[in-house]
Amino acid sequence: MxxxxxxxxxxxxxxxxxxxxxxxxxxxxxxxxxxxxxxxxxxxxxxxxxxxxxxxxxxxxxxxxxxxxxxxxxxxxxxxxxxxxxxxxxxxxxxxxxxxxxxGKVEKNSENQTRGETKEKKQFDLIKDASPPIHPGQFYRGTLRNGQILESERSIVIIGNVNPGGKVIARGNIVVLGTLKGSAYAGCDGKQDAFIAALNMIPTQLRIHEFTLSPGDKLSEMPLEGPRIAVIRDNRIQMDCI
Amino acid sequence: MSEVIVITSGKGGVGKTTTSANVGTGLAQLGNKVVLIDTDIGLRNLDVVLGLENRIVYNLVDVVEGNCRIKQALIKDKRYPNLQLLPSAQTRDKTSVTPEQMRKLTEELREEFDYIILDCPAGIEQGFKNAIAGADRALVVTTPEVSAIRDADRIIGLLEAEEMKKIDLIVNRIRMDMVKRGDMMSMEDVQEILAVPIIGVVPDDENIVVATNTGEPLVGSNSLAGQAFLNISRRIMGEEVELLNLEGKTGFFSRIASWFARK
Incomplete structure (x- = not known):
């Protein structure tokens, strides 16, 4: 045995x-x-x-x-x-x-605003919640300003703008009901089918899973301004009109 | 009820000190008892802009450290009997004062003045923390430039995190000719990004340079910038004042024409 x-x-x-x-x-x-x-x-x-x-x-x-x-x-x-x-x-x-x-800190976070030790605890609570592969969403209302980082263990909907220098990181999807001018990182722990959507897409940088897209490389060729959704296709981030 | 107002921006050189001097003087002209505090320890210049440099005996650090009484350090402006200045120290640095001490100081000044205006240093470190500690409201000064807007955005975020009760924006040094050509961000563009109420727009005006160099605030004068600053002072007092027509150069006849057109 x-x-x-x-x-x-x-x-x-x-x-x-x-x-x-x-x-x-x-x-x-x-x-x-x-x-x-x-x-x-x-x-x-x-x-x-x-x-x-x-x-x-x-x-x-x-x-x-x-x-x-x-x-x-x-x-x-x-x-x-x-x-x-x-x-x-x-x-x-x-x-x-x-x-x-x-x-050390999540500057602004609607649900899991956690610091230091409590953060660790909270984190596995949240991950355990998500252990069946459902990604329930979270909401954040307000402008995400320069220097502010919003992190989510799930998917996140931001009702407001993400300004240049602001950053959203989520294990799931990111939806911005406003203008995304800052950076967004969806599927940060390997969710390949994560997406980033925004009513107005003028990002500094987009990351999904292991792929990165910065203006200057391929972003400029893509249709911008207006409602867009970014997904991984053909091993790169591609943007579609919604 | 007295009000403690911090004038801040994040980025340097956008006009915090000029705004402090002019708005403070404006509030004094409108009959309020005003004290201006220069919190930029080590790099003082509000006294220069006000033309009071030669009268400094004691300073902010002396007051905080108890080397003198507040009354001894306050400099009365002879032109405006309602206006006084608490200058900053030149030979010390920002760590000479703590936010707690600033809070105590502003509380004491509240008893005597209607408006306590704090000229904040650039940056987001100790000096900034000191300046905002005792403030009820903040005026964020920015220019219509991308870098200044970025910093203003960061500052607003920090002020919100500190639970500042009221945050207003001053767009300084705007040039309407450039805005019209699309070479400069407009007031609307700035407002859209920063999403805080605009309390005033100040045009780029060379009279400001002259006034700053001579130590004579131009608020209330006939220049556009002087009018703009006086309007900001009025709005701080709660008056509803329409935004200045910065197009400025409308001729006499076109003004009459537009007056008829309205009928």
Whole structure:
């Protein structure tokens, strides 16, 4: 019989494999033991966590997280969907989370206005909410001004303008009901079918997934001003009239 | 009820000090008791623009550090009995004062003056934080240039984050001939980007340069800029004043013609 719990580390985080047949309570006890043993090893690392094997309910996931928090110094920044836990996804998610933490603050954010430690906590709450691949939206009302960054764990609708120097980052889609003159980054952790739409599209820079579009290269050839939607097609960002 | 107003812009050289001097003088001409505070510690020049440089004995830092009483540091303008200046220190830097001290200072001045006007330094660092600390409302000065607008946008964002109760915009140094040719942003363009109410538009006027150099604010004079500044002072007091016709050069006959056309 294989071990009931296997913890594997990769470059960016850890994967915990739970045996499917062992009862959950037993697994918890074993996990606790393992964590206590290895607490020195893990130090204060910030990591992404993913699960393999046994399918955990949201409640069970929470219990596991509680255990990790209590019995090790590990800081779990986010939980990843077990179905696609490639190193690449780890890297993207972790880079994003670290960047957000380093930035220290979300200057303006309608729902997840979070700072410092609370941010970490909130972040995995939000990611867990989104773990079924639905991307519910968020709204932000007002002008996003120069130097202001709006980040969203989901899709975001901005009712107002994004001025030059303003920046929107979302894991899902971005819709600007106004003029987008600043930068927008949709699908920031790898959602390839993310889009950016604006009633008036005059952006400084657009990013979707791993593609970037800046005026000066291809933007100038595209139809601008007026309602536009930007999507990835043929391995580049393309803009269509709405 | 007295009001503390900070005049700020982010970018340097757009006319904060000139605006402070003229709006402050304008408010004094309209019968208010006004004190102007130069918060640009280390780079003072509001005193020069007002022509009061030679009368400085004590300054803002002296007041804050308790080296003198506020009354001793305030310079009375002999031309306008209602107008006083609290000059900044030249040999210190912005860290000599804290936002808390500024708040306390403005509170004390409220008892004696109707308007306390703070001339904010350029930038968004300590000097800016000091200047906005005690303010009830802000006047953001910008010129119709992309870089100035960017900075104004950033400043407005920061003011909003600090929960400034009222933010108004002054578009300075506009040139209607260039706007007409499409070579300069219009008032509407500026308003569209910044999305705050415009309290006044001041035309580019060479009289300002002369006035600044001689230390004689031109507010209230016959020049267009002087009129514009006086109108801004009126609007600050809550009066409804129509925007100046900056086209300016309408001849006598065309004015009569338009008067008939309206009937």
């Amino acid at each position: 294989s071990q009931p719990i296997v913890m594997k580390g990769n470059k960016y985080g850890i994967t915990i494999r739970f045996d499917e047949t062992t009862p959950f309570e037993e697994l918890k006890a074993l996990l606790k033991e393992k964590l206590v043993q290895s607490s020195d090893f893990f130090q204060n690392a910030r990591m992404a966590l993913s699960f393999e094997g046994r399918k955990l309910t949201a409640r069970e996931e929470e219990e596991v997280l509680d255990l990790i928090e209590t019995y090790s110094k590990l800081k779990i920044i986010c939980i990843l969907d077990h179905s696609e836990n490639t190193a690449k996804r780890f890297a993207a998610a972790l880079a994003l989370a670290k960047q957000q933490i380093a930035a």
